[in-house]
Amino acid sequence: MSDPVMTTEPAAASGATAAVPTARRRQVPETAALVVVLIALGVFFSITSEFFLNYDNFVNILTAAAVTGIIAAPATMLLIAGQFDLSVGSAAAFCGAVVASLALHNDIYYSVFIAVLAGIGIGVINGFFVTVVGINALITTLGTLAVFRGLTQVITDGQTLGIERFGWATERPILDIPVPVFIFAGIALAFWFISRYTVFGRSMYAIGANPVAARLNGIRSKRIIFAGFVLSGLCVAIGGLILTSQLGAASPQAATGMELSVVTAVILGGASLAGGRGAITGTMLGLLIIGTLNNGLVLLNVSSFWQTVAQGALLIFAVSFDQLRIRLTSK
Numbered sequence: 001m002s003d004p005v006m007t008t009e010p011a012a013a014s015g016a017t018a019a020v021p022t023a024r025r026r027q028v029p030e031t032a033a034l035v036v037v038l039i040a041l042g043v044f045f046s047i048t049s050e051f052f053l054n055y056d057n058f059v060n061i062l063t064a065a066a067v068t069g070i071i072a073a074p075a076t077m078l079l080i081a082g083q084f085d086l087s088v089g090s091a092a093a094f095c096g097a098v099v100a101s102l103a104l105h106n107d108i109y110y111s112v113f114i115a116v117l118a119g120i121g122i123g124v125i126n127g128f129f130v131t132v133v134g135i136n137a138l139i140t141t142l143g144t145l146a147v148f149r150g151l152t153q154v155i156t157d158g159q160t161l162g163i164e165r166f167g168w169a170t171e172r173p174i175l176d177i178p179v180p181v182f183i184f185a186g187i188a189l190a191f192w193f194i195s196r197y198t199v200f201g202r203s204m205y206a207i208g209a210n211p212v213a214a215r216l217n218g219i220r221s222k223r224i225i226f227a228g229f230v231l232s233g234l235c236v237a238i239g240g241l242i243l244t245s246q247l248g249a250a251s252p253q254a255a256t257g258m259e260l261s262v263v264t265a266v267i268l269g270g271a272s273l274a275g276g277r278g279a280i281t282g283t284m285l286g287l288l289i290i291g292t293l294n295n296g297l298v299l300l301n302v303s304s305f306w307q308t309v310a311q312g313a314l315l316i317f318a319v320s321f322d323q324l325r326i327r328l329t330s331k
Contacts, residue, residue: 034269034285038292045296052299059177065291066180067092067239067255069284072262073191074232076283078137079266080195081204081225082211082275083130085232086141088239089258090149091122093251095240097152100161100250108166116237122148123233127226145259153252161250169245180242187235192280200224208275257308264311265290268318290314 045052071088078085095115102111122144129140172178195201203224206214215221244250269286271278293314294307 031270031279031282031285034282034289038285038289041289041292041296045292045299049296049299052296056176057295057299059181061288061291061295062181062184063178064295065287066178066184067242068258068261068265068290069184069287070180070187070235070242071232071239071258072265072283072287073187073280074228074235075262076266076269076271076278076280077191077195077201077204078225078228078232079271079273080208080275080278081228082208083137083225083228084141084263085126085229086138086259086263087122087126087144087148088232088236088262089255090145090147090152091119091233091236092240092243092255092258093253094122094148094152094155095119095237096244096250096254097155097161097252099166099241099244100163101155103163103166104161112241115241116234119233119235119237119240120230121233122236123230124226126233127229130229131222131226149252152254156250156252158252160252163244163249166245167248169242180246183238183242187238188280188284195280200227204228205276208272208277210276260311260315261290264315264318268314273319273323286318 042052051057071092075085075088095118098118099111099115102114126137126140126144129135130137169180170178174182195204203214203219203221206217206219207221207224211221240255243254247254265287266278266283267273267286268289269278269282269284271283290311293310297307297310298304
């Protein structure tokens with residue numbers, strides 16, 4: 001009778017011992033590594049450039065990141081559900097071209113309204129082909145990326161279209177901070193709330209983690225994903241309008257490569273290519289890391305070409321880390 005007691009106690013003790021480090025590990029936020037990297041970059045550029053550590057430069061970083069951040073918020077939700085939207089750069093340029101071309105002969109408010117509808121329409125098109133026709137999101141949005149970049153060239157005739165009385169995005173109403181930063185903060189906060197406290201947000205996680213189980217539990221996956229693409233289209237339209245206002249014109253080459261910045265920020269922030277994992281806070285930290293890196297390289301007079309190299313390297317690193325995490329957790 002004593003033997004079972006002697007064998008169970010050590011097992012229980014070892015189990016308790018193993019549980020302690022596990023609990024401690026769970027107390028460390030997943031974004032802690034991103035915070036460390038962001039602080040390290042800040043310290044490095046503060047030492048290497050006298051212009052980095054000041055208020056105006058921090059505002060510049062946020063301003064440069066605003067449009068990408070606005071578009072990255074819904075992109076995070078889509079990737080959590082295992083979906084992609086690679087058409088965001090072309091769609092933003094298209095919305096800018098729509099507002100600039102219409103404003104030549106129409107009221108500016110009417111032009112903005114149609115441009116926003118155009119963005120939502122792009123989201124509807126992407127959502128339709130993914131959820132109704134059943135085409136893979138990667139293929140669908142690669143196709144619409146080319147389509148809307150081409151349509152932007154058609155609308156503008158390959159030329160930059162100026163737009164008058166549309167400089168609202170350059171205004172600095174509070175603390176010398178531009179309007180786009182406040183829009184960025186509001187959208188990020190809205191999507192953070194949606195992802196954490198709404199049925200829609202929880203459904204996105206469930207769909208990404210296990211689509212079959214989500215469907216069996218009564219989640220209307222196709223409707224949820226369709227809505228995600230529509231939200232992406234809406235935010236893309238906002239981003240396109242901001243870019244047009246900042247430039248004072250619509251360029252057919254506007255937002256070229258933005259999809260790379262968006263995907264890098266989302267994956268660097270912890271979202272998994274496999275779906276079911278990610279957070280708006282992580283994406284925002286990833287975005288700040290990219291913005292800080294680009295800003296620091298500019299201050300150090302590093303060629304803009306190297307910024308693209310650094311961004312691509314960050315994407316490869318983030319994806320590699322995600323794949324390593326998947327392999328370790330599957331064992």
